[in-house]
Amino acid sequence: MSSVNITVALAGNPNTGKTTLFNALSGLRQRVGNYPGVTVELKKGRTTHSGTTFELIDLPGTYSLAPRSPDEMVAVDLLLGQCAQERRPDVILAIVDASNLDRHLYLTTQLLELGLPVVIALNMVDVAAAQGIAIDAAMLESRLGTPVVSIQANKGAGLDQLKDVLIRTAKSAGHAPTPVFPAEFDAEAAALGAELPGIAPFLVRRLLLDIGGYTESRLAAQFGTSLTQHVASARDRLASAGHGVPAVEAKTRYAWIRQKVAGCVTRPAQRPVTWTDRIDRVVTHRVWGTLIFMAVMLLIFQAIFNWATPLMDLVSGAKDGLSERVGSGMSNGPLKGLITKGVIEGVGGVLVFLPQILILFAFIAVLEDCGYMARAAFLMDRLMSRCGLSGKSFIPMLSSLACAVPGIMATRVIENRRDRFVTILVAPLMSCSARLPVYLLMIGAFVRPGRAWWVPGVVMFCMYLIGPVAAAMVALLLKRTLLKGETPVFVMEMPTYKWPSFRTILRRVLDAGWEFIRRAGTIILATMVLVWALLNFPQRDAQGRLYQDRLAEVDEAIAAAGASRSEIEESIDGKNKERSKQGADASPESVAILDREIADLEKRVAPYYQTQQEWISGSYLGQFGKTIEPVVRPLGWDWRIGVASLASFPAREVVVGTLGILFNVGEVDAGSLRDAEDPGDTRLGRAMRSARRAGSAEQPAFAMPTALSLMVFFALCCQCGSTLAVIRRETKSWSWPAFTFVYMTGLAYVAALLTYQISSRLV
């Protein structure tokens, strides 16, 4: 790779077309830079133009360089050359929106004060022209004393000229004029600067201007708390001189900008009625706006809930096929299990999330790029503010109803760190689709039989209601305790509507998918392999024989008696369906005949299931489950349910698979429960219903209270390694996933305990 000749930092307000410009300039060669202690990531790209290699750094979109958090400080540090991992940029590329020049130049005036040459890219000149705004770029350039280049980032227009100017400017010293602050302010800044040796003048001014800002806390830590006193009295003196902070900054900058742009910009006397006005009149309308919002949300939800399913099935199918093909070529032993059940299953378990992530991010990218995302947040803000969040948390929470993994990734649209973290921590409480098989099985087996027709529906509804209610309460609690802080600013720009750029969307979707695989995928895979090992070791029985060998033998014996195990299983399922179909109007005799046939078939495959059961219950996880049975007893569970919940850690829906093995009906596929007409009448459903208490042939082991407690536990617990891996990836820390796991498990246990203890006394 050629060496870097110039480093360019790309800065601009949000919704300026900054990302579009970055993508247009750097093409596909992009990397992500991570910085310790912060959650922001900066994208970097490279491009070559007339023999010069550019390194481009895309800074986070911001309205102002007034850092209030370590995240916002990254850009300032980088531009000042104080970022340990990065070379100081040679030139700043400031992108501004031509249709809203004054406000965009606000940030530019701050960039001009950093001592680096600045090139202004005047974007969206076409949009401005459509609104009757004309800008004389050459005149603006001479007034500002820094290069101004007109571009259309979405069409790639003006980019070559922009690169020429960047090369030329990077080599210049670049001391463009900057806004002139009142003399009193400059004097205070100079006096303060004398006390702070080695601190850049830019930061000294930020210290004075940003009340409660990050510069203040950082410098106070470095120079002692007496600094805060000095700064406060300097601000007091400025206020009595009529230059109160922070107003002095905005006044000075805007006055300077207005003076500079006067004559360069012609605007219509009256703000014209734009397309954005027309669209907003409908989209934020009390009735139409609400209807459009609900339609959009329904579409997103449908897409991630239903459209993703065929793709996910495809991944699962490919995984099963591969696992079988690879397995058939290997001799029985730990390696075969590790490859087929551990690794291939694990990789499939990672890839299976991709359809939902890609679909959700396609929607988010379109909604953000066209400008609707801000409107959606506007409409939902009041509702979400009741639990201390903002409208921006709505889509992540809604997406979590399908799966928390894409939902947590979607919290990237929330700028405020505390709001984002609260949303991440409560999103897993929403009932995702992987909990559905548990609800279906439990309601089908223990709630439906013998109760009024409306009871199962109400119970299911309550299960879905637990999530949002618990999430709201936990969010409020977190906002008042762990993630307490000053009320964030909810001022949000409502960007001009525009056609989304296909390139930007594709880029975001691919980035989201790739980052998930790279950062979270490895952790998810490791968890899956670990739990597989705990559930499958020891691999030999008391006589030292491999369970795999025994299972193969049993299979042979079954096949030798006539039909193979899978054929028998199929006919059992067929007869079961027939039996359910006959329903109430069936004659008792024909049901009895079917029952007898089913029982005969089941007897033929039973040895296989018993061997499986012996293997799993003797495993480390099985033994552990038996040891901790006293812990799950008060929830109305036995060790088998306990083991199944522990084993579901890699993927929630696995719980039914493990339950199947432990209840002697073989591994149950979660999908088969979803497709079943009556999940309670499947083999697993009936096996659980007919389970008897130890030492009793009469008393059923489980009844409705157990079902309710298991459902409540699953609704609230965080038995999902993938969710925790994604939380770790998004918060860049292990302590937040650990916290999430502990609080959710605690909450789930207490809630399940109460559910069982209360309902078993009532029912």
Added chain:
Amino acid sequence: MRTLDQVRAGDKVTIQAVNADPALMQRLLEMGLMEGESVEVLTIAPLGDPIEIVVGNTRLSLRRREAAAIAVT
């Protein structure tokens, strides 16, 4: 004195003063919500909060609590 949260949708007003906690005040000022600027309230969210305003060529969503920090005539 009237504050921005009391302005009806469709009305145009002039900012008299901005008085808020530092973080909010700074953001409002950066967005151009300064003394003497004219502001139009475009619409109010269906649930009654926040409100959408336009200042200069910038459209903003403000919570009522935030809009209450802006005195207008």
